[in-house]
Amino acid sequence: MDTLTLALLATLSPLPAFFVALVLLNNRPSMAQAVAIFGTALALLGSVGLLLQGPTEPLRFAWFSSGQIHLQFGFLLDGMSLMFGVAVALITLCVMIYSLGYMAADPGRARYFAMLSLFAWAMLSFVYAVDLLQSFIFWELVGLASFFLIGFWYEKPEASAAARKAFLMTRIGDVGLFIGILMILPLTNNFDLPALLDPDTGLVKLAGPALSTITLLIFMGIVGKSAQFPLHTWLPDAMEGPTPVSALLHSATMVAAGVYLMARLHPLFMAAPDTLHIVLAVAAFTALLSATIAMVATDIKKVLAYSSISQLGFMLMGLAAGSLFAGVFHLITHAVFKALLFLCSGVYIHHFATNDMREIGRRGGRSLGATTLGLAIGAGALAGLPPLAGFFSKEEIFAALGHEGSTLFYIAALIAAFLTAYYTARMFFLIALPDEVVKEHHDDSHHGSPQPIVMLAPIALLAIGAVGLGFFGAAIAAQLGLVPAHHEIASMLPAVGVVILGMALAYFDYGRTAAPRRGFIAAVPALHALFVNKWYIDEFYRAVFVRLNDALSALFFAIESRFFDDGFDQVGHSAIRAGSGASRLQNGWVQFYAGATMFFVGLAALYIGLR
Amino acid sequence: MIEQAVLYLFVGLVLLGGLMAAFARQVLYAIIGLGVALLGLSGVFLFLGSPFVAAMQLLIYIGGITVAIVFAMMLSISMAVQPPQSHRGKSALAVVAGALFFAAVFVAMRGAEFPSPAGALPADAWAISRIGHLLLNAYNVVFETLSVVLLLAIVGAILIARRERKTA
Amino acid sequence: MTLESYLALGLALFSLGLVAALSQRNLIAVLIGIELMMNAASLNFMAFNRYVVEDPAVGQVFVLIIIGLAAAEVAIFLSIILRLYRQRREIDSEHITTLKG
Numbered sequence A: 001m002d003t004l005t006l007a008l009l010a011t012l013s014p015l016p017a018f019f020v021a022l023v024l025l026n027n028r029p030s031m032a033q034a035v036a037i038f039g040t041a042l043a044l045l046g047s048v049g050l051l052l053q054g055p056t057e058p059l060r061f062a063w064f065s066s067g068q069i070h071l072q073f074g075f076l077l078d079g080m081s082l083m084f085g086v087a088v089a090l091i092t093l094c095v096m097i098y099s100l101g102y103m104a105a106d107p108g109r110a111r112y113f114a115m116l117s118l119f120a121w122a123m124l125s126f127v128y129a130v131d132l133l134q135s136f137i138f139w140e141l142v143g144l145a146s147f148f149l150i151g152f153w154y155e156k157p158e159a160s161a162a163a164r165k166a167f168l169m170t171r172i173g174d175v176g177l178f179i180g181i182l183m184i185l186p187l188t189n190n191f192d193l194p195a196l197l198d199p200d201t202g203l204v205k206l207a208g209p210a211l212s213t214i215t216l217l218i219f220m221g222i223v224g225k226s227a228q229f230p231l232h233t234w235l236p237d238a239m240e241g242p243t244p245v246s247a248l249l250h251s252a253t254m255v256a257a258g259v260y261l262m263a264r265l266h267p268l269f270m271a272a273p274d275t276l277h278i279v280l281a282v283a284a285f286t287a288l289l290s291a292t293i294a295m296v297a298t299d300i301k302k303v304l305a306y307s308s309i310s311q312l313g314f315m316l317m318g319l320a321a322g323s324l325f326a327g328v329f330h331l332i333t334h335a336v337f338k339a340l341l342f343l344c345s346g347v348y349i350h351h352f353a354t355n356d357m358r359e360i361g362r363r364g365g366r367s368l369g370a371t372t373l374g375l376a377i378g379a380g381a382l383a384g385l386p387p388l389a390g391f392f393s394k395e396e397i398f399a400a401l402g403h404e405g406s407t408l409f410y411i412a413a414l415i416a417a418f419l420t421a422y423y424t425a426r427m428f429f430l431i432a433l434p435d436e437v438v439k440e441h442h443d444d445s446h447h448g449s450p451q452p453i454v455m456l457a458p459i460a461l462l463a464i465g466a467v468g469l470g471f472f473g474a475a476i477a478a479q480l481g482l483v484p485a486h487h488e489i490a491s492m493l494p495a496v497g498v499v500i501l502g503m504a505l506a507y508f509d510y511g512r513t514a515a516p517r518r519g520f521i522a523a524v525p526a527l528h529a530l531f532v533n534k535w536y537i538d539e540f541y542r543a544v545f546v547r548l549n550d551a552l553s554a555l556f557f558a559i560e561s562r563f564f565d566d567g568f569d570q571v572g573h574s575a576i577r578a579g580s581g582a583s584r585l586q587n588g589w590v591q592f593y594a595g596a597t598m599f600f601v602g603l604a605a606l607y608i609g610l611r
Numbered sequence B: 001m002i003e004q005a006v007l008y009l010f011v012g013l014v015l016l017g018g019l020m021a022a023f024a025r026q027v028l029y030a031i032i033g034l035g036v037a038l039l040g041l042s043g044v045f046l047f048l049g050s051p052f053v054a055a056m057q058l059l060i061y062i063g064g065i066t067v068a069i070v071f072a073m074m075l076s077i078s079m080a081v082q083p084p085q086s087h088r089g090k091s092a093l094a095v096v097a098g099a100l101f102f103a104a105v106f107v108a109m110r111g112a113e114f115p116s117p118a119g120a121l122p123a124d125a126w127a128i129s130r131i132g133h134l135l136l137n138a139y140n141v142v143f144e145t146l147s148v149v150l151l152l153a154i155v156g157a158i159l160i161a162r163r164e165r166k167t168a
Numbered sequence C: 001m002t003l004e005s006y007l008a009l010g011l012a013l014f015s016l017g018l019v020a021a022l023s024q025r026n027l028i029a030v031l032i033g034i035e036l037m038m039n040a041a042s043l044n045f046m047a048f049n050r051y052v053v054e055d056p057a058v059g060q061v062f063v064l065i066i067i068g069l070a071a072a073e074v075a076i077f078l079s080i081i082l083r084l085y086r087q088r089r090e091i092d093s094e095h096i097t098t099l100k101g
Helices: A003-012 A014-024 A029-053 A079-102 A109-128 A132-150 A157-188 A193-197 A209-225 A234-240 A243-252 A256-264 A266-270 A273-296 A300-320 A324-352 A357-362 A369-383 A389-404 A407-432 A453-480 A489-511 A525-532 A534-585 A590-610 B002-023 B027-047 B051-075 B077-081 B088-111 B128-136 B140-161 C003-023 C027-051 C056-088
Strands: A059-066 A069-075
Touching: A003 A014, A003 A029, A003 A059, A003 A069, A003 A109, A014 A029, A014 A109, A029 A079, A029 A109, A069 A132, A079 A109, A079 A243, A079 A256, A079 A324, A079 A453, A109 A132, A109 A243, A109 A256, A132 A157, A132 A193, A132 A209, A132 A234, A132 A243, A132 A256, A157 A193, A157 A209, A157 A234, A193 A266, A209 A256, A209 A266, A209 A273, A234 A243, A234 A300, A243 A300, A243 A324, A256 A266, A256 A300, A256 A324, A266 A273, A266 A300, A273 A300, A273 A407, A273 A525, A273 A534, A300 A324, A300 A357, A300 A389, A300 A407, A324 A357, A324 A369, A324 A389, A324 A453, A357 A407, A369 A389, A369 A407, A369 A453, A369 A489, A389 A407, A389 A453, A389 A489, A407 A489, A525 A534, A590 B088, A590 C003, B002 B027, B002 C003, B002 C027, B027 B051, B027 B077, B027 C003, B027 C027, B051 B077, B051 C027, B051 C056, B088 C003, B128 B140, B128 C056, B140 C056, C003 C027, C027 C056
Parallel strands: none
Antiparallel strands: A059 A069
């Protein structure tokens, strides 16, 4: 098959599935599932085909031209998009298959699979987009799909509130992104990504305040989509959605779209050192902040959500430190092992109907052996335990940070990695090594098997990825056209050291038989309270922005109702008055008509006569 | 001298009658004003050299039309007995419109130039027989058409004014 | 008196007739105003006939025709007034505001 067919197959095939599942098969969920999975499988086929063909010239199709401005649609087929396309399609397919088990009892699952198809279409089109405006369009469509999926159980007030919050918070960033994109237009007259990134003729030669402003505005969008501080608060709330959705959108793919965009525009960012400093600071702070919150959370999905935020911060740190490879590598490994962790947590949640890790542990979480093995692999990869995938990609980030020479950020990253190891191990110990196991009086009959094959197969696939992906670093670098630096064993020691230290501390706190089963941080109650309450950021937003917004809207309402409303009412009233006044002219008095006629005829005749 | 005085008397009658007709509240006074104006006008016609037209004016207008109007007034007596006040704005508008019209045409008239007849008139130019000849020769069609119009007007007036039969 | 003064007299009479036709409430008075205007026109014909025209018989013929038409018009107008009065017991121009009978 030629490239164009493959590209269309890879991007467009979930779209008909979306329409068919949503419109035609709303009452036949099993057929809707089949259609959706078929569409995504086709997309996976297309993207794998593209990957096998290798990087080629972009395909461009003119959309419209206005004067000097040329907009286009098309497919950018370089190493990065090919890899990420396959990753997205593969994880989406895994999650869909997993959802066959997870959502088996949900009456609305036709809609669920339709929305997953919508997401797959938008996300794949975003990944392969050749035009920055095209990217932005699908970026927003991805956000829309996220909105629908977070609010999938819309009867739950928390879910619909979380959907709204996610939508609004990401919009804040997207406003900046859109302005940033529009600022590019007058400079180049098009949004063609390869042209923008061309080292000789692209935007890079513009280096200076203008480029800093543009990249900073684009970074706003990334902050929103990738849930970085200060717009990160939507992601933990987004866990109200179904767990497979959390796995797919809110850890593996959609939130990574921000990182992907930054990786796409990496040369631009590299040419704007001011922006890079800000990115580095924001990402480091986010990584630390969310790691501390994950350290004390008890809801397994919240732990994973904050961990996602933290890991996204890691990726951005790697990119901002100048290493495209580090960011992309961690992006891909993280997508795999975080999806794995979420899918495992979904099994527990599905079986025990609770999100509380302690509860899961007490009620025999480890009895689900295969899942617990998957959890162990995912946790190890997340913590950065060699030789799992996370170790290699994190190592790249540390190397980049060390190479970049900023000790402060290097130390921050080390602390974040330490905390990551700590909370990951804590999560595992809470589930696998509970202090007591309550005998289960659970009636399994309506659940069927706690670990159906459709749920285990994706877990197994992702677990293999989490184990083995780390060794493909060189291949990934080659796809990107980079040569990975060779790292000394000695330079790895600090990172491995903090990981082992963190896990040991977690074992000391939670794992051993006589463990206190409370975190070391509880020794400092003030900090503990701060972390448990998520640094009071939501409360701060509520107190400042919501209250400010309320005050402003009250003010505007007053202005509107008193001033504009009344004013427009007056306009309406005066029109009515003018109308009734004018209609009094139409009183039917022939004499009045004739008099008025004669008046004006006389006036005109007099004017003509006197002229 | 005397001729001039009589002419001005007739002119005065015309204006007086016109004013009465225009501003009288009682319809009877308006009819009287009409009669006075028509009387004055027939006098003016006399001075304009046409005793025949003056006589016709007296006969038809004063003798026919004015009397017919009086009959109509008597048949619609209630308005004649209790004349309602005219709407003020409407009357003012009428007066202003009339004044404007007067001013406009007056200005136009002052600016106009009228030719004088070239030569002397033939001796029988004002003879009544010439009117008869003209009516029955050059203006025959107009004359006959006017007859038809009058006939139709009479028939129409009867049709409009007659009482409708109850059995309809 | 000159042609202009006759014309001015006719104009004055016409304007007075106009005022009467536009301001009077009684339809009979309105008719009177219209009659005045027609007579003003007759006066103009007679004046031009006297001072401008080659053949003075033509103007007189015109005035006779006007008188005839005025008679016809009055006949119709009065019959309408009678009809109206029979139907509505009034002939007030300010109350007759619809075309519907």
